[in-house]
Amino acid sequence: MRVCVLGAGVVGLTTAWSLVRDGHDVTIVEARGGAALEASFANGGQLSYSYVAPLADPAVLPKLPAWLLQRDSALRFIPRFDLHQWRWCIAFLLACRGPRARQTALELLGLGALSKAALHEIVERESIAFDHVRNGKLVVYRDRHDFDRAQRKMDVLVAAGSEQRALDASECAVLEPALTHAQPLLAGGIHTPSEEAGDCQRFCVALADALQRRHGVTIRYGTPVQSLVSEGARVVAARCASGDIEADAFVVALGLGSVPLLGALGVHLPIYPLTGYSLTIHAAQRRHTPRVSVTDLHRKIVYAPLGKRLRIAGMVEIAGLGDAQQAGRVALLKRQAQEIFPAAGDYACAETWCGHRPATPDSKPLVGATPYGNLWLNTGHGALGFTLACGSARLIADVIAGRPPSVDIAAYRYNR
Ligand SMILES: Cc1cc2nc3c(=O)[nH]c(=O)nc-3n(C[C@H](O)[C@H](O)[C@H](O)COP(=O)(O)OP(=O)(O)OC[C@H]3O[C@@H](n4cnc5c(N)ncnc54)[C@H](O)[C@@H]3O)c2cc1C
Known part of the structure; x- marks a missing residue:
């Protein structure tokens, strides 16, 4: 056909x-x-097959007021005279309800497993080189309450076949020595050893x-x-x-x-655009640059080692397709990345990118x-x-x- x-x-x-x-x-x-x-083009590079956390989650609801008011928050809503934007936001809030979010996570886990096997088949058959690493992923939490909640969610995913374990702050720094500097900021982390990363483009x-x-x-x-x-x-x-x-x-x-x-x-x-940003830096010495993929959940920033480079991506803006905020948001992303990995590489020479996730409410x-x-x-x-x-x-x-x-x-x- x-x-x-x-x-x-x-x-x-x-x-x-x-x-x-x-x-x-x-x-x-x-x-x-x-x-x-x-x-x-220059997305976060994470292949998150087992840690499939939908953005629409009950944990989002109590944080919304702060996100709406703080200029440096990870998620920003910039209201537009656009019915499509408002419809999408209402559907998003409905998708944040607990049972629905849990069901979504389980469905995405099934699709993630299928995707992992399918990607491996393509890579093997076509001999594709794309800075593919299978080093696992560590999601770190700064807030004790968020970490406790994440462990309860982890139990559901583990019961459904996902391989994950919870680590305290010092165990996070042992697993990923580049986090040593940030250890005092952390409540703990969830490690998923089977996760991967690569350069999508x-x-x-x-x-x-x-x-x-x-x-x-x-x-x-x-x-x-x-x-x-x-x-x-x-x-x-x-x-x-x-x-x-x-x-x-x-x-x-x-x-x-x-x-x-x-x-x-x-x-x-x-489908509505959720704007995000990325930086790509040349990585410094190994002990300062993460070897595993790291997600800083508080900031909603992901870090993926891509060969000799480190990809840093984050921010979620519900603002339509205008990108007037670009310079300020990229500078903020740089500052926030340096807070957790200060010596990961040459931030001054970072390649910057702004992209739009084609997102559904759930x-x-x-x-x-x-x-x-x-x-x-x-x-x-x-x-x-x-x-x-x-x-x-x-x-x-x-x-x-x-x-x-x-x-x-x-x-x-x-x-x-
Ligand atoms: C900041 C950021 C970080 C991200 N991090 C991750 C991550 O770590 N892991 C992950 O899994 N995902 C991540 N994503 C999401 C991921 O990048 C997207 O979901 C994915 O790239 C979408 O792929 P796509 O092929 O659907 O869309 P696109 O890559 O946008 O492809 C659509 C194509 O259609 C073309 N097109 C559009 N309209 C027309 C037309 N009328 N005629 C012809 N061609 C047309 C466009 O030119 C484009 O090439 C991230 C996204 C962003 C923005």
């Missing part, structure tokens, strides 16, 4: 790989001049290359899709300035770009069918797109092939 995949971020490229594996004839259409130039560029050279996939870069042309309940073509691209099936993996394109067909997707991606019989969704991966991409790619390939998927796809319906 001829399948047209829209988008060459990590989700579109992994989708294309899963479809090629099933013998489909795949074309990818991408607006930008290369692979992974939007949300997949390097992964994507190498995968795009393999798809083109080894699997005969055509990638049409520099080709924005203007609309989808439908006839009855089927899509017949993706309309671009250079002409229509016809196919038997279409998979939308456009991240934020999915919203206007599908909206024009009457399919309204609950942190689950939108994977599966649309009202159009041959139009499929694989989008809305929010803060976990690198982690979940290979698994959701496999899911959508299963559904297109008519195979029963290995996790319950109903959990990822766009209109759940």
Whole structure:
């Protein structure tokens, strides 16, 4: 079957790989001049298969007033005259309810496990080098109450098969000596030894290359899709300035770009941009730079060792697509990173980046069918797109092939 995949971020490229594996004839259409130039460009690099903490969580609710008032808080809400923003926020608050958040975490754990196996298969078969490390992850807590709550959540995930253990502050510093300086700030940490990290953009560029050279996939870069042309309940073509691209099936993996394109067909997707920032620094001596991935939960900052570099990413802004805050927020991220890893590397020469997570209110991606019989969704991966991409790619390939998927796809319906 001829399948047209829209988008060459990590989700579109992994989708294309899963479809090629099933013998489909795949074309990818991408607006930008290369692979992974939007949300997949310089993300946090963490592959958090077992520590799948949705942003929508009951712990968020009591912190909201402080987040709204403090200028240097990790999460910021900048109200806009935009109905979509307010609808998204209300749905987010509803998704923070305890039972729903627990159910989401368990569902994401299943998709994470599928994704891990799928990523390993791609990496092995295509010999992809992307500064992949399997050093585990340590989530550190500064607040005793947050740490106690995290341990209770950990018990649920451990019962569901996740390998995790709680460490006190001194054990955190033993596991990760670069945290020695920050030890007095810490209440404790949760260690997940099976977690991984890597450079998402390097992964994507190498995968795009393999798809083109080894699997005969055509990638049409520099080709924005203007609309989808439908006839009855089927899509017949993706309309671009250079002409229509016809196919038997279409998979939308456009991240934020999915919203206007599908909206024009009457399919309204609950995806909103959550802005974040990253720094990439050349790492200093080993004892000052983390070897395991670290998440500072209080600041919502993640640290991932990528070869000789350290990727630092964080901040969540619910503010739409304007990036007027950029310089101030990057400076804040630098200051906050130096507070915990002061000698990790050359902060003055950091490469900086601002990106937008294509987020759903409940942190689950939108994977599966649309009202159009041959139009499929694989989008809305929010803060976990690198982690979940290979698994959701496999899911959508299963559904297109008519195979029963290995996790319950109903959990990822766009209109759940
Ligand atoms: C600061 C930050 C840190 C993050 N850290 C992590 C992390 O540590 N771990 C993790 O798992 N995830 C992380 N993420 C999330 C992850 O980066 C995203 O979920 C993921 O990259 C989304 O991939 P995507 O392919 O859906 O979207 P994108 O990478 O945005 O790809 C969509 C593609 O569609 C193209 N496009 C859009 N509209 C059109 C159109 N009309 N026509 C043609 N092409 C179009 C775009 O150009 C783009 O290339 C982070 C994100 C941010 C912003």
